[in-house]
Amino acid sequence: MLVSGGTLTTKLGVQPRETTMSTRPLRMLAILLALALAITACSSSDDAAESDPDAPSADETGDEGAADSSADAAADDEPADQAAETTEDDAGDAMGPFTPESPECVAPADAGGGWDFTCRSIGGLFEDLGLTKNVVVTNQPGGGGGVAFSDIAANRSDNSELVIAASPATAIRFAQNQYGGLEADQFRWIGAIGADFGVVAVPDDSEFESFDQLIEAVKADPTSIVFGGGSPVGGQDHFKVLLLSKELGIDPAEIPWVAYDGGGEAQNALLGGEIQVATLDVSETIGNENLRILTVMAEDRMAGMPDVPTTRELGYETIFPIWRGLLAPGGMSDEAYEFWVDAIGQIEASPEWAAAREENGLEPLRLIGDDFQTFALQAVADFKDLSEPFGLIAE
Amino acid sequence: MLAATLLNFNLLDGFAAAITPTNIGLALVGCLLGTLIGVLPGIGPITGVAILFPITLSLGLDDAATLILLASVYYGSQYGGSTTSILLNVPGEASSVVTTLDGYQMARQGRAGQALAIAAIGSFIAGTGSVIGLMLFGPPLSAVTTEFQSPEKFMVVLLAFATVSSLAGANIAKGLLAVTFGVMLATVGTDLQTGVNRFTFGQLKLQEGMDFVIIAIGLFAVSEVLTLLEDTLRGDAVVFQKAERVWITFKEFTESLGAIIRGSLIGFFVGLLPGTGASVAGFMSYGLEKRLSDTEGTFGHGDIRGVASPESANNAAAGGSLVPLLTLGIPGSGTTAVMLGILISMGIRPGSGNVFAETPELIWTLIASMYIGNLILLLLNFPLVKLFVKILEIPPWFLMPMILIISYIGVYSVNNSTLDITIMTLFGVIGFLCRRLAIPLAPILMGLILGDDLEQNFRRSLVASKGEYSTFVSGWLNVGLLVMVVLVLFLPQILSKLRGSNVKDEFADAGAEV
Numbered sequence: 035m036l037v038s039g040g041t042l043t044t045k046l047g048v049q050p051r052e053t054t055m056s057t058r059p060l061r062m063l064a065i066l067l068a069l070a071l072a073i074t075a076c077s078s079s080d081d082a083a084e085s086d087p088d089a090p091s092a093d094e095t096g097d098e099g100a101a102d103s104s105a106d107a108a109a110d111d112e113p114a115d116q117a118a119e120t121t122e123d124d125a126g127d128a129m130g131p132f133t134p135e136s137p138e139c140v141a142p143a144d145a146g147g148g149w150d151f152t153c154r155s156i157g158g159l160f161e162d163l164g165l166t167k168n169v170v171v172t173n174q175p176g177g178g179g180g181v182a183f184s185d186i187a188a189n190r191s192d193n194s195e196l197v198i199a200a201s202p203a204t205a206i207r208f209a210q211n212q213y214g215g216l217e218a219d220q221f222r223w224i225g226a227i228g229a230d231f232g233v234v235a236v237p238d239d240s241e242f243e244s245f246d247q248l249i250e251a252v253k254a255d256p257t258s259i260v261f262g263g264g265s266p267v268g269g270q271d272h273f274k275v276l277l278l279s280k281e282l283g284i285d286p287a288e289i290p291w292v293a294y295d296g297g298g299e300a301q302n303a304l305l306g307g308e309i310q311v312a313t314l315d316v317s318e319t320i321g322n323e324n325l326r327i328l329t330v331m332a333e334d335r336m337a338g339m340p341d342v343p344t345t346r347e348l349g350y351e352t353i354f355p356i357w358r359g360l361l362a363p364g365g366m367s368d369e370a371y372e373f374w375v376d377a378i379g380q381i382e383a384s385p386e387w388a389a390a391r392e393e394n395g396l397e398p399l400r401l402i403g404d405d406f407q408t409f410a411l412q413a414v415a416d417f418k419d420l421s422e423p424f425g426l427i428a429e
Numbered sequence: 430m431l432a433a434t435l436l437n438f439n440l441l442d443g444f445a446a447a448i449t450p451t452n453i454g455l456a457l458v459g460c461l462l463g464t465l466i467g468v469l470p471g472i473g474p475i476t477g478v479a480i481l482f483p484i485t486l487s488l489g490l491d492d493a494a495t496l497i498l499l500a501s502v503y504y505g506s507q508y509g510g511s512t513t514s515i516l517l518n519v520p521g522e523a524s525s526v527v528t529t530l531d532g533y534q535m536a537r538q539g540r541a542g543q544a545l546a547i548a549a550i551g552s553f554i555a556g557t558g559s560v561i562g563l564m565l566f567g568p569p570l571s572a573v574t575t576e577f578q579s580p581e582k583f584m585v586v587l588l589a590f591a592t593v594s595s596l597a598g599a600n601i602a603k604g605l606l607a608v609t610f611g612v613m614l615a616t617v618g619t620d621l622q623t624g625v626n627r628f629t630f631g632q633l634k635l636q637e638g639m640d641f642v643i644i645a646i647g648l649f650a651v652s653e654v655l656t657l658l659e660d661t662l663r664g665d666a667v668v669f670q671k672a673e674r675v676w677i678t679f680k681e682f683t684e685s686l687g688a689i690i691r692g693s694l695i696g697f698f699v700g701l702l703p704g705t706g707a708s709v710a711g712f713m714s715y716g717l718e719k720r721l722s723d724t725e726g727t728f729g730h731g732d733i734r735g736v737a738s739p740e741s742a743n744n745a746a747a748g749g750s751l752v753p754l755l756t757l758g759i760p761g762s763g764t765t766a767v768m769l770g771i772l773i774s775m776g777i778r779p780g781s782g783n784v785f786a787e788t789p790e791l792i793w794t795l796i797a798s799m800y801i802g803n804l805i806l807l808l809l810n811f812p813l814v815k816l817f818v819k820i821l822e823i824p825p826w827f828l829m830p831m832i833l834i835i836s837y838i839g840v841y842s843v844n845n846s847t848l849d850i851t852i853m854t855l856f857g858v859i860g861f862l863c864r865r866l867a868i869p870l871a872p873i874l875m876g877l878i879l880g881d882d883l884e885q886n887f888r889r890s891l892v893a894s895k896g897e898y899s900t901f902v903s904g905w906l907n908v909g910l911l912v913m914v915v916l917v918l919f920l921p922q923i924l925s926k927l928r929g930s931n932v933k934d935e936f937a938d939a940g941a942e943v
Contacts (some may be wrong), residue, residue, distance in 0.1 A: 144774075176844065177633030178619070184633060210624075214633055260893050268624035292579075292892045293621040295778075295885070308578045308893045426624050 132369045134195035137169045139360070141199050142182030144175045152199035152358045155390045156227070156381060163384055165377040177214075178207050183221075184214045186363050194370030197224060197360040203270055204361070205410055209417035210268060211428040218414040222366050224374045225402030226359030226409075227382040228391045230315045232274040232331035233342075237305055238324055245328040245348055248311065249282065256288040262309035264297035264318075268426040270356065271300070274313040274331060276420045277352045287423065301325070315356055317395035331355075336397060357399055359406065375403040442790065444797040452497050455490075456798055459498040460805045463505020468513050468817045472832065474506035475763040475871070476653055479645040480832070482771055483839035492775045493791055497798040499771060503764055504556070504802045507747060508810060511548045511740055512817060516541055524743040527711045531728060531735030538731050546677040547685050547733055548740040549810045555693035555741035556803040559748025560796060562697045563755075567792075568785040571756040575783050579893065580900050582780065583886035584910035586879045589759040591917045592702060593872045601918070603868045611876015612883060614639050622888050634848055641770040641878055643840050643853045648870050649763070650836045651857025654829045656864055661825045677733075685737035688718050696742030700749020700761055702917075710746030711739035748799065755779050755792060760878070763871035770878050780882075 137160065139153035150173060157169035174182035182198065190196060200223070208218040234245060242248040252259055256279075263271025272291055279286040292309050294300040297318040304312040305324055319325050320338045330336055331354035333346045345352055362374060379402050381387050391398065401409055421427050466477035478499050485495045510525040515532035528548065535544040577585070594604030617628045618638030629635040692714040699710040718738035719728045728735045750761025758780025760766035772779060777788055784792050810817075840853050863870055894900035902908055 175637070176846075177636040180633035180636065181844075212626075212636070214631075257895075260895075262893075266619060266621040266624045272624075290892055290895065292889045293624075293885075294889070295621065299778075302575065303578060303889075303893075306576065306578045308889070424624070428626065 132194065132367070132373045134166055134370070134373075136195055137166045138172055138196050139169050139199060140172050140174055140182050140186065140196065142174055142176075142179035145173050148201055148203075148356075148358070149179070149199035151394065152201070152360070155394070156199075156358070156360065156378070156387075159381045159384065159386055159390070160377060162386060163380060165380060178212060179204060180207070180213045183216055187216050187220060191363045192365035193363050194366045196366075197362050197374060200226075200359050200361045200410075202273075202354075202356055202413065205413045206268070206270065206273065206417045206421075209414045210421050210426050218411055220364045222362045222364060222371050223407040223410045224360040224362055224371070225378040225382070225406045226357035226399055227378060227387065227402070228396035229355040229357040229399040230317045230396055231336065231356065232271075232354030233314050233316055233319055234274070234328045234331070235301075235304065235312050235314055235319055235325045236310065236328060237307070238326045240310070240326060242311075242326075242328065245343070245345075248328055252279075252284065252289065253282065256284050257290060259311055260290045260292060260309045261311045261313065262292035262294060262300050262303055263313040264294050264300040266293045267291060268421055268424055269293070271297075271313045273417065273420065274354050277354065278350070280420060281350060281352050286420075316397075320395055332397070334397075337392075338395065355397075355399065357401065358396065359401070359410075361410075378402055442793055444801075448797075448801070452494060452794075452798065453801065455494055455498045456501045456802050457805055457809075459501025460505040460508075460802055460809055463502035463507075464509040464512075464806070464809065464813075464817050465505075465820055466502065467506035467509020467511075468820050469509075469823075469828065472653055473510065473649075473764075474503050475645065475767055475874075476650045476832075477502050477506045478764055478767045478771075479642060480650050480836050480839050482642055482767070483646075483843045484835075487842045492777075493794045495771070495775075496791065496795045497802075499768065500795060500799055501802040501805070503747070503768070504744075504799065504806060507744060508549065508552060508806050509817060511552070512545060512810075512814060515544045515548065515736070524711050524746075525740070527715045527739040528736055530715070531730070531732050534729070534731035535733065535736065540731065540733075543677045543681055543733060544736050545810070545814055547681065547737045549807055550677070550682065551685065551689045551692065551737040551741040552744040553803050553807045554689050555696060555745035556748060557800065558693045559697050559700070559745040560800050560803075562745075563748055563751055563796060566701070566752050567755055570752065571779075571783045571785045574756055574780060576906075577780075579886040579889035580903070581906050581910065582882060583890055584901065584907055584914070585757050585759060585780070586883040586886065588910055588914050588917065589753075589757075589875065589879060590872075590883070591914045593875050600867070603866075604872050607863070607868050607870070607872035608876040611873040611878075612880035614644065614873075614877045615880025616884065621885055622892070632848060634844070634846060638881070639852070639877060640843070640849065641767070641874065642774075642843065643849045644856050644877055645767050645770070645874055646836050646840055647853035647856025648860035648863075648873060650832055651853060652860025652864060652870075654832050655857060655861040657825060657829055661829075681733055685733050688722065688734040688738040689741045691718060691721070692738040692741030693745040696745030697749040699742070700746035701752050702761070710749075711743040714742030715739045751796075751799075755784055758879075758882070760875060763874055766871060766874045766878055773878075 137157075139157040141147070141150040141153040143149045150171070153169075153171045157171055160166040160169045174185065176182070177184075186193075186196070186198065198221075205218065207213055208216070234248070236242050236248070242251070248259070261275050263269075263274070265271040272293070275289060275291060276286045279289060292303065294303060297314050300309070300312045300314065301318070301322070303309050316330060316336055316339065319327060320336075327339060327342045329348060330339060330342050330344045331352060332344045333353060335342065335344055335347075360374070360378060362371065366374075379400070382400050382402070388398075418427065462481070463474070463477060466472055467474065481499060481502055482495075485498055490498065507524065511528050511532070514525040514528040515536050518529050518533040532544045532548070535541060590605075590608045594601055594608050615638065617635055619626050619636050626636055695714040695717060696710040699713055715735065715738055718734060722728075722734055746761070747765075750765050753759040753761055754765045754769055756779060758769060758778065760769045769779070775791075777784055777791065836853070837850060840849050841847075843849065860870055863873070890900050891898070902911065
């Protein structure tokens with residue numbers, strides 16, 4: 035482009051602007067430049083459109099079309115789903131059981147977070163294990179996932195090729211009605227495989243040597259010890275405190291809680307002495323010599339923290355797994371749901387997932403299909419009970 | 430500690446990372462685009478960086494490449510701005526306003542080539558010096574910030590707000606007004622300390638707050654187009670001066686070397702102050718150089734030192750302002766505010782951690798790329814300056830819609846959201862009104878980016894201290910910061926004593942544009 039501009043022979047001097055002859059090549063140059071920019075800018079939205087499996091591909095119109103009409107009529111209308119299956123059986127014998135043509139995993143957040151990790155690691159294994167074609171990962175950030183969930187519920191609720199990354203944060207936000215009126219049972223919960231766990235941490239020079247010691251102090255005067263963590267009030271890290279205080283019969287509102295922007299900031303505050311106790315995750319704290327982990331909020335001890343007792347060992351009921359899982363639009367056909375449940379089950383059992391899991395500090399977990407659906411809805415109900423007294427449930 | 434830093438050779442790793450064909454290519458593209466943006470009237474570095482950010486996102490570049498591209502655009506636009514100051518008496522951006530004083534006079538005397546050459550050389554020397562300064566000051570200062578707790582972080586933000594409102598505009602009240610407006614914008618979204626959604630009007634997207642890129646493009650790019658539109662309707666004409674051959678003699682170089690070195694030093698240290706940017710540095714260094722060297726009254730009549738000094742200073746300040754940016758998370762200008770927003774969106778949070786220790790590869794790559802960018806610009810500007818000036822012949826009827834198109838496509842491509850488009854347009858109008866009322870725009874952006882820190886750290890401090898306000902004056906760090914806040918609010922009076930009187934009015938004008 036610059037070479038073409040370089041052919042200009044006009045001198046710099048007092049060149050009046052009206053001389054259109056000399057400016058024409060320059061206009062061309064500017065147009066080219068702007069077009070180049072515009073095209074690159076457009077390319078992302080093109081990508082999004084390409085990866086959008088809303089448009090049924092030609093060879094799939096049989097089952098896709100049937101699923102469309104059934105789900106449009108009523109998302110959770112069982113007879114209609116049955117009808118869809120029947121149609122599929124009729125038309126799809128030659129094609130065999132359901133396989134997604136252009137599978138997609140929506141991470142309802144920016145790249146780099148936990149949901150993004152779920153889509154990229156689990157999503158990648160679908161293809162690696164020969165279960166599906168390449169799973170396209172779409173990042174749809176906004177509203178703590180709400181933008182993605184409301185978009186999917188409104189426009190793609192009958193999509194059988196689409197899965198969404200989920201974690202306890204998803205359940206919490208459903209519980210607090212943060213997803214624009216959507217309910218957790220409007221989605222189909224596929225499975226959770228692998229979990230991080232909550233920890234209760236103090237600085238290594240803290241007066242608290244054991245978890246019991248800390249609990250005694252909190253019981254004696256709930257206002258005396260300042261807790262903090264990397265989530266807002268009513269977020270994941272705060273719920274670790276809320277669940278414990280509920281079990282202990284302490285009014286959770288009395289325990290001072292400072293919310294930080296992420297676990298890293300909370301650790302800095304803990305080590306700097308601003309807060310006395312932080313509730314964090316195993317993956318955030320593993321290997322940090324400056325911290326003393328009083329307990330892991332789990333049943334069994336962590337491989338990476340063999341010396342740290344779990345809450346169950348210490349005689350408490352509360353555990354806090356930060357599970358990594360997938361859910362699907364409510365209108366997904368039963369056959370497609372079975373496919374995804376089966377596929378995620380195969381991934382869970384694979385050595386590839388075991389390796390990816392360990393690399394990212396996740397413990398094994400297998401909660402798939404109906405088990406996961408029941409578990410997730412129960413979790414949402416529990417979170418709802420705890421959120422209510424804090425006025426955290428959106429109107 | 431300083432020696433240890435130098436021996437660390439982190440910069441070499443940065444160079445190794447930056448010197449890949451792709452990255453050099455990106456730096457080249459960034460420098461070219463930046464220079465074009467700087468040359469275009471009224472369209473400054475902030476607009477350039479802001480409208481290019483969404484586009485780089487959609488290119489799918491990795492974080493380091495994005496930073497390299499945007500930093501090159503920043504540097505390029507600084508250079509481009511001085512070109513138009515000299516040849517047209519039209520500063521492409523606020524930091525080169527003072528360059529017009531002697532630069533345009535030189536051009537009228539037929540010495541435009543020398544003026545352009547010394548601007549390029551001075552900028553290169555200053556840029557290089559400030560990279561060294563950044564290496565020296567950055568890591569140790571950054572290590573200190575890990576000691577900061579919520580009260581200290583609150584105080585640092587307060588200091589930045591005090592500096593920006595007292596220096597960004599002619600009128601401290603307008604500066605404070607702008608900052609406050611920005612802080613108000615920052616309250617939109619989910620409040621960390623209560624978990625409650627504020628001012629979201631049922632929009633899920635707003636739960637995560639106002640997106641600074643959208644606000645920045647609206648405030649700067651859209652409002653610039655509106656302002657240009659108004660100026661064009663009024664029919665302001667400009668007259669070109671010729672630049673036949675861009676070169677200087679060795680004598681002219683040695684004559685200016687003192688001014689370049691002094692300008693670099695002043696620029697760097699002014700850049701260090703949180704909240705002050707390149708334009709302040711240019712004025713301060715010109716004022717000082719004039720007092721020091723103007724024995725024959727040649728300043729203002731085409732003295733080469735009057736170009737060398739501010740051009741070195743504003744470039745050095747750009748490097749210097751990266752010190753508070755990368756260590757405290759406090760931007761020194763509108764452009765660095767945009768850069769901070771970009772860093773935060775990449776998950777790098779200067780100020781709440783030691784970025785030199787936590788993400789060294791990215792930070793040192795950025796620093797190395799600045800140096801490479803400086804070199805590219807020096808090499809580019811000598812042969813291509815004539816071509817760049819040709820850009821000025823692009824008629825406004827073409828240019829203005831084009832900027833709008835790029836802005837709108839860019840913003841839409843970030844989230845594919847029409848709400849973003851609406852917000853951007855709204856802020857375009859707000860930005861236009863602010864310009865007409867001489868309310869500086871950069872503090873609004875800074876308020877938006879840092880407002881959350883101000884509020885959250887204030888409330889964290891009080892929860893942690895169980896409501897004791899004395900937590901804000903406990904410890905020498907807090908007291909020191911508080912003293913600085915008070916000092917800074919009186920800094921304009923101190924500065925006006927340092928500056929020449931004729932510069933003062935210019936400064937007021939430039940401040941309104943920052």
